[in-house]
Amino acid sequence: MPTKALTTRAAILDRAVQIASMEGLEGLTIGRLAEELGMSKSGLFAHFGSKLDLQLATVEAASRRFYEEVIAPAQRAPEGGERLRSYCDLYLRFLEREVFAGGCFWAAVSTEFDDRPGPVRDAVKEGVSAWLTELERHAELLGSKEPAALAFEIYSLGLGANAYSRLLSDREAFTRARRSIDRRLENRSP
Numbered sequence: 001m002p003t004k005a006l007t008t009r010a011a012i013l014d015r016a017v018q019i020a021s022m023e024g025l026e027g028l029t030i031g032r033l034a035e036e037l038g039m040s041k042s043g044l045f046a047h048f049g050s051k052l053d054l055q056l057a058t059v060e061a062a063s064r065r066f067y068e069e070v071i072a073p074a075q076r077a078p079e080g081g082e083r084l085r086s087y088c089d090l091y092l093r094f095l096e097r098e099v100f101a102g103g104c105f106w107a108a109v110s111t112e113f114d115d116r117p118g119p120v121r122d123a124v125k126e127g128v129s130a131w132l133t134e135l136e137r138h139a140e141l142l143g144s145k146e147p148a149a150l151a152f153e154i155y156s157l158g159l160g161a162n163a164y165s166r167l168l169s170d171r172e173a174f175t176r177a178r179r180s181i182d183r184r185l186e187n188r189s190p
Contacts, residue, residue, distance in 0.1 A: 016058040017062045017065065021103060022102030023102070024108055025055045033054075059120065062105040062106075062127070063130075065100075066127075071087075073086070079138065081141070085185060087154075095161060104162040110124055132151050133151075150184060153184055161174045
């Protein structure tokens with residue numbers, strides 16, 4: 001794909017991720033994106049042959065953004081406890097900074113597709129599972145007696161802080177989530 005096409009595709013996906021974080025993946029249409037980006041439908045359609053292709057590319061773009069802002073920087077820390085702490089800190093900062101207009105992209109699309117079989121659900125599940133697996137792996141290296149439970153709690157605290165912040169306008173939710181995670185990492189067992 002030529003450079004201009006790649007730049008255009010990146011701009012389309014950036015806007016698509018923002019919309020999906022607010023309205024879910026079903027809120028994405030080629031017509032809506034074309035209108036918002038000042039493009040023709042046929043011009044946008046050339047980048048994505050179908051709504052399904054657009055949805056899958058949007059999930060991939062959100063995954064890439066999460067990787068770039070949370071996973072990759074944390075990987076500078078040694079494996080185990082230090083990296084797990086870095087993951088937690090970067091995860092909460094990512095949500096707190098509202099990188100996506102609607103808050104946690106995964107919270108929005110997970111509830112939308114949790115009971116809908118198909119390739120979009122599979123892609124969403126893969127993204128969330130990869131994050132949980134990485135948290136669990138480092139919880140185990142930390143010496144947690146129940147690494148899956150610790151990964152679940154970290155993820156849940158992030159989702160809870162996101163919901164409190166967005167729905168209840170409670171900006172202290174992230175501070176409480178950090179304190180709870182810190183306590184859990186010190187105790188290492190549920």
